[in-house]
Amino acid sequence: MNWRAAASLFVVSAACYKIYIIQSAVARLSAVKIQIIDTQAHKGYNNRSAPGVKKGGIIKYLGNGGVLLKIVNSIKVFKHYSYLLQQLVSRDFKVKYKRSVLGVAWSVLNPLFTMIILNVVFSQLFGLGRSGAIKSYPVYLLTGIVLFNYFSEATNLCNGAVVGNFNLLTKVYIPKYIFPLSKVLSAAINLLFSLLALYIIVFEEAIRTHIEAANAMAVAPKAKETLVLVANQVNISWTHLLLPYDLICMIIFCIGIGLFLSALTVFFRDMFYIWGVVLTAWNYLTPIMYPESIIAGSRFEPFMSAVYKINPLYYFIKYARTAVLDNAVPSWQLHVACLVCAFAMLIIGLLFFRKKQDKFIYYI
Amino acid sequence: MLKIDNVSMKFNLGKDKVNTLKEFLIKKAKRQIVVNEFWALKNISVEVKPGEVLGLVGSNGAGKSTLLKVMAGVMKPTKGTMEKVGTLAPMIELGAGFDMELTAHENVFLNGAILGYTKEFLESKYDEIVAFSELQSFMDVPVRNFSSGMVARLAFSIATLVAPQILLVDEILSVGDPPFQQKSEAKMMSMINGGATVVFVSHSMAQIKKICTKALWIDHGEMKMLGEIKEVLSEYDKFNDAKR
Numbered sequence: 098m099n100w101r102a103a104a105s106l107f108v109v110s111a112a113c114y115k116i117y118i119i120q121s122a123v124a125r126l127s128a129v130k131i132q133i134i135d136t137q138a139h140k141g142y143n144n145r146s147a148p149g150v151k152k153g154g155i156i157k158y159l160g161n162g163g164v165l166l167k168i169v170n171s172i173k174v175f176k177h178y179s180y181l182l183q184q185l186v187s188r189d190f191k192v193k194y195k196r197s198v199l200g201v202a203w204s205v206l207n208p209l210f211t212m213i214i215l216n217v218v219f220s221q222l223f224g225l226g227r228s229g230a231i232k233s234y235p236v237y238l239l240t241g242i243v244l245f246n247y248f249s250e251a252t253n254l255c256n257g258a259v260v261g262n263f264n265l266l267t268k269v270y271i272p273k274y275i276f277p278l279s280k281v282l283s284a285a286i287n288l289l290f291s292l293l294a295l296y297i298i299v300f301e302e303a304i305r306t307h308i309e310a311a312n313a314m315a316v317a318p319k320a321k322e323t324l325v326l327v328a329n330q331v332n333i334s335w336t337h338l339l340l341p342y343d344l345i346c347m348i349i350f351c352i353g354i355g356l357f358l359s360a361l362t363v364f365f366r367d368m369f370y371i372w373g374v375v376l377t378a379w380n381y382l383t384p385i386m387y388p389e390s391i392i393a394g395s396r397f398e399p400f401m402s403a404v405y406k407i408n409p410l411y412y413f414i415k416y417a418r419t420a421v422l423d424n425a426v427p428s429w430q431l432h433v434a435c436l437v438c439a440f441a442m443l444i445i446g447l448l449f450f451r452k453k454q455d456k457f458i459y460y461i
Numbered sequence: 462m463l464k465i466d467n468v469s470m471k472f473n474l475g476k477d478k479v480n481t482l483k484e485f486l487i488k489k490a491k492r493q494i495v496v497n498e499f500w501a502l503k504n505i506s507v508e509v510k511p512g513e514v515l516g517l518v519g520s521n522g523a524g525k526s527t528l529l530k531v532m533a534g535v536m537k538p539t540k541g542t543m544e545k546v547g548t549l550a551p552m553i554e555l556g557a558g559f560d561m562e563l564t565a566h567e568n569v570f571l572n573g574a575i576l577g578y579t580k581e582f583l584e585s586k587y588d589e590i591v592a593f594s595e596l597q598s599f600m601d602v603p604v605r606n607f608s609s610g611m612v613a614r615l616a617f618s619i620a621t622l623v624a625p626q627i628l629l630v631d632e633i634l635s636v637g638d639p640p641f642q643q644k645s646e647a648k649m650m651s652m653i654n655g656g657a658t659v660v661f662v663s664h665s666m667a668q669i670k671k672i673c674t675k676a677l678w679i680d681h682g683e684m685k686m687l688g689e690i691k692e693v694l695s696e697y698d699k700f701n702d703a704k705r
Contacts, residue, residue: 181574188563188571269551269558269575270534367481455537459473460480 174272181271185279190286204290205297208246212239212298219386231388232329232422233302236295240417241385243291244343248351248410249376251284255355256362256369259457266457273454274447277355285348292340299421302331334424342432343416346439350409353442356450363457383410409438463509463532463627463658468541470502470527470682501527502538503682509658509675511547511626514649516673516690517662518697524682525662529553529631532660547626547658550576552616554631561605565596565615568604572619586622593648594618609636621648627658635665646672666694 194200212235220234231237258276265271310330313323362368382404384391392401405411412434419427474497501524509515517525530536531543533551558575559568569590573583591597594614604612613636620628628649637645649672653659663669669676669690676693678685686693 177577178574180579181577184571184574265558265575267530267535268533268553270549271575365480365482365485367483371482458536 171272178272178275182275182279182282185275186282186286189279189283193283201290204287205294207294208239208243208291209294209297212242212294215242215386233306233331235298236302236331236422237388237418238386239295239298240421241383241414243288243295244347244414244417245380245383245385245410246291247284247288247347249380250287251281251351252354252358252372252376254280254284255351255359256372258355258359259363260359260366273457274356274450277359277450278352281348281351281355284351285344288344295421299331299333303333306330331422332424336420336424336426339420339426340417343413343420343435346435347413349439350413350442353439353444353446356446357442360450360453360457363453363460379408379410383408383414385414409442412438462511462544462546463660464544465505465507465528465532466542466544468502468505468528468531468538468543469500470524470531470536471539472499472501473497474499501682502531504541505679505682505684506541507677507684507687509660511656511658512653513675514653514659514661514673516669516676516693517660517679518664518669518676518693519679519685523679525679526553526631527682528679529629529660529662532627533629545627548577548623549627549629550620550623550625551629552620552631553629559604559612559616562603564601564603565607566600568615569619572616573623576620576623576625578623582623590618590622593622593644610638610641613637614641617645617648621645621652624652624655625657627660628652629660631662632664635663642668666698670694 194203197203199206215238216235219238255277258280259266259273262276266273306326307330310323310326313320313326317323358368358372365371382401384405389405392398412431416427416431416435419425419431505524505528507515517528519525527536529551530553531538532545533549533553534543534545535551535553558572560571563571569587570580570583573586574580591600594611594617596611596615599607599611604615607615617637630649646668649659649661653672659672661669661673673690675688676690676697677687678693678697686696
């Protein structure tokens with residue numbers, strides 16, 4: 098048995114053990130109580146602070162309350178319904194894995210297997226990873242896949258978020274944004290598990306590249322190939338801790354798009370199909386499977402570089418790759434780009450949703 | 462306290478439902494987007510203070526359920542405002558907020574969460590809810606297997622035992638059997654004496670006379686009469702007799 102098989106075996110058994118631990122942790126997670134700040138709304142009293150405004154009660158339909166008041170009121174309402182949010186997320190999670198044998202393990206195994214297949218096809222068959230432009234093709238590929246999968250899962254679920262919960266909306270008052278929000282958060286839990294798959298590959302690649310480089314150093318220390326191998330080693334450094342910033346920006350971005358899509362699908366039911374096509378195109382327009390430099394010199398270069406610049410996922414994935422693969426701190430421009438994409442989309446989604454939410458009820 | 466101020470509600474009775482992008486574009490191009498306005502509520506104003514019980518009467522299609530949905534916050538009125546102070550529990554349609562696939566036990570928590578209550582509160586009230594509904598042996602059965610009476614019992618127990626300050630009841634108590642109807646009336650009376658506001662829709666004159674203090678008669682979306690029970694009900698009876 099060679100070193101490669103041994104390393105993979107070790108990594109896989111470590112993963113299985115980790116999965117077992119996580120499964121029991123998840124069982125305890127669903128029982129964790131979220132601290133809920135009980136608002137004054139339960140008591141309900143009659144203080145009037147301004148005409149048309151009631152302090153303490155849940156204020157709806159403020160005629161001329163002003164934007165700030167509306168935001169404060171929305172935060173109060175959100176806290177009031179945080180237990181419902183928790184219920185919806187845990188219900189989605191339970192239902193998703195209820196009847197499968199491997200259960201939660203699929204969240205890890207799915208991206209892992211996809212990556213293995215795509216790695217073999219693209220690097221061995223198409224030779225995409227061999228141009229030398231990419232340090233380690235498996236890690237490069239998988240960071241892109243993990244983030245894009247989260248985006249596609251969150252948005253696909255959000256499409257049906259409001260439409261699928263009409264039975265609740267027509268009978269009782271619920272803040273409608275809670276449905277797309279709960280779907281994005283359920284998908285985020287899945288994202289955490291896929292990150293595990295990512296790190297399995299990162300560990301495996303780290304071990305493999307270090308061993309290869311050490312071997313080459315022992316044989317021919319000054320050869321050009323050896324220098325390349327040494328430079329391309331995968332390391333795990335503190336820059337990996339920057340990943341949560343990227344993930345939080347992505348979650349906010351998905352909330353924005355989710356709000357927009359869930360509102361749009363109420364009026365146009367064929368968004369389910371349209372969005373599938375959009376996602377496929379988006380997948381190939383983002384440099385996930387190919388190195389960014391593949392467009393250099395081709396006649397698509399001006400078009401594609403423009404596409405890169407306006408594609409928010411390009412920034413998110415580039416940030417993740419800079420932190421994980423290049424072990425460098427991403428430039429401040431990248432930080433700002435991720436933040437701007439996230440909040441711009443959030444504001445667009447929120448505004449559209451708020452404008453249309455009162456009309457949902459007519460479109461059952 | 463619940464205050465409805467000059468509320469009007471407009472619906473669009475479009476001839477064809479435009480549900481997809483293709484239909485929308487085609488119809489817009491053919492200029493076939495028909496706007497058929499229907500005013501379900503016209504300038505309704507009523508105020509219900511704590512401790513009062515408002516009875517809503519009217520013929521079918523008059524707008525009673527629509528008014529109740531506006532009060533519950535499910536619909537935003539086209540014109541006018543709705544103000545409320547306090548927690549609200551709506552009982553509009555059977556199994557409002559119930560997920561038919563989940564068991565009764567899970568639905569108690571889901572419904573309680575929908576009404577905005579915390580997990581600890583619901584756990585402390587759980588046994589009371591089960592005892593009131595008398596469904597102890599059915600708590601682990603999916604709700605889609607319940608009869609309409611059982612669903613009404615469960616819905617009523619959840620809605621009342623979480624002690625809301627405003628309760629909206631829309632004709633669903635008629636499915637309960639006579640002992641349950643008595644129990645629910647007694648429970649509503651105790652809530653009313655505790656200062657809650659109740660809005661009650663029913664076609665049973667006897668029930669309305671027993672529970673309500675005020676009555677509002679709605680006809681084709683308009684306020685026909687608002688006042689003391691006896692007056693409104695006698696006028697309503699005369700109107701119905703004349704129709705026959």
